[in-house]
Ligand SMILES: C=CC1=C(C)c2cc3[nH]c(cc4nc(cc5[nH]c(cc1n2)c(C)c5CCC(=O)O)C(CCC(=O)O)=C4C)c(C)c3C=C
Ligand SMILES: [Fe+2]
C-alpha cells in the first residue's frame with residue numbers, strides 16, 4: 001500500500017545564527033507589516049531605524065548565549081521528535097520542515113524543500129500555541145507567498161491555534177508541577193509561592209484591533225491551572241519583552257516582580273507563549289528578571305523550563321497533527337477539531353476574543 005506523504009511545516013520566529021546576523025534579523029522583523037503597522041512607504045525606513053537602535057541590546061543578549069540563538073537547533077529537534085512520534089502511524093509517511101519567519105531557513109527555502117519532497121498533503125503547524133497576527137498570521141502570509149513562488153499547490157491544512165488543547169495543557173502542567181515541587185523543597189517552610197505565567201507582550205493597539213492573542217493566553221493559563229488542581233494556588237498572567245515605546249498590554253512581568261517583593265512571595269515563572277528556550281527565556285527570564293527580583297528582595301525566584309522536546313509535549317503535538325490531517329482547511333483547535341469557517345485571523349474565536357476585549361476596555365473606561 002502506498003503511504004500518504006504528509007509534510008508538516010513548523011513555524012517559528014527564528015533567531016540570529018551569529019553576531020553579524022543580529023541586524024539583518026532585526027531588519028526582517030521590524031519591516032514586517034504585521035509588526036510595524038505604519039504606511040508602507042514609511043516602513044522600510046522606520047523599520048531599519050528601529051532595528052538599528054535595537055541591535056546593541058539584542059547583541060548583548062545573544063552574547064550571553066554565545067552570540068547566537070538556540071531556537072533553530074531546538075526547533076529542528078522538535079521536528080525530529082515529532083517525526084519519530086508519528087513514524088508508526090499506518091498509511092502515512094510524515095516529514096517535518098522548519099520554516100522561520102525572520103532568519104534562516106525562511107519561507108522560500110522551506111517551500112522549495114517541501115516541494116522537492118513532493119508531499120500529498122501539507123499541515124502548517126505554528127509552534128505558537130496562541131494565534132497572533134504578529135506571529136502565526138505573519139508566518140502563514142509569508143508561507144503563502146513563498147509556496148506560490150515555488151509553484152507548490154498541494155491540499156493544505158492550517159492549525160491556527162491550540163491554546164486550550166488538553167494535551168498541551170497537561171504536558172505544561174506536568175512541567176509546572178515538577179518545578180513547583182522543587183521550588184517548595186528549596187524554600188524555607190511557610191514562604192508563600194506565586195506562579196507568574198509570563199507571555200510575550202504585544203502593543204495594546206494590536207489587541208484592541210481584534211488580535212485574539214491576549215484572550216488565548218488567558219485561556220491557556222486557565223487550562224493549565226485547572227489541570228494543576230492545587231488548592232488556593234496563587235497565580236497571575238503577565239507580559240514580557242516590550243521593545244517599542246507604545247503602550248503594551250499588561251501587567252508587565254517587571255510590575256509583577258515589584259508586587260511580589262511588596263507581598264513577600266517567592267516566584268515561579270512559567271513561560272506560556274513560547275514552547276522552546278531562546279533569548280527571551282534564557283536571558284530575559286533567567287538573567288535579567290532574576291537579577292531584578294534579587295535586588296527587589298523577592299524571597300525566591302524559580303523557573304519552569306520551556307517544553308522543547310519534552311515527550312508529553314511532543315505527544316500532544318502528534319495528537320494535534322492526527323486530528324488535523326485530511327481536513328484541507330483552516331483549523332482552530334479551540335473549535336474542538338471543527339474547522340474555522342473563515343480565515344485564521346477572522347475565525348469566530350478571534351471575534352469572540354475581540355468582543356471580550358472591547359467589553360473589558362469599556363468596563364475600565
Ligand atoms: C514590536 C515588536 C515585537 C512583537 C509585537 C513581538 C511579538 C512576539 N514575539 C514572539 C516570540 C519571539 N520573539 C523573539 C524575538 C524578538 N521579538 C522582537 C519583537 C517583537 N516580538 C524582537 C525585537 C526580537 C529579537 C530579540 C530582541 O531584540 O530582544 C523570539 C526569538 C528570540 C531568539 O532567541 O532568537 C521569539 C520566539 C511572540 C510569541 C510574540 C507575540 C505573540
Ligand atoms: Fe518577539
Ligand SMILES: [Fe+2]
Pocket residue numbers: 160331332333334335340347348349350
Ligand atoms: Fe478559531
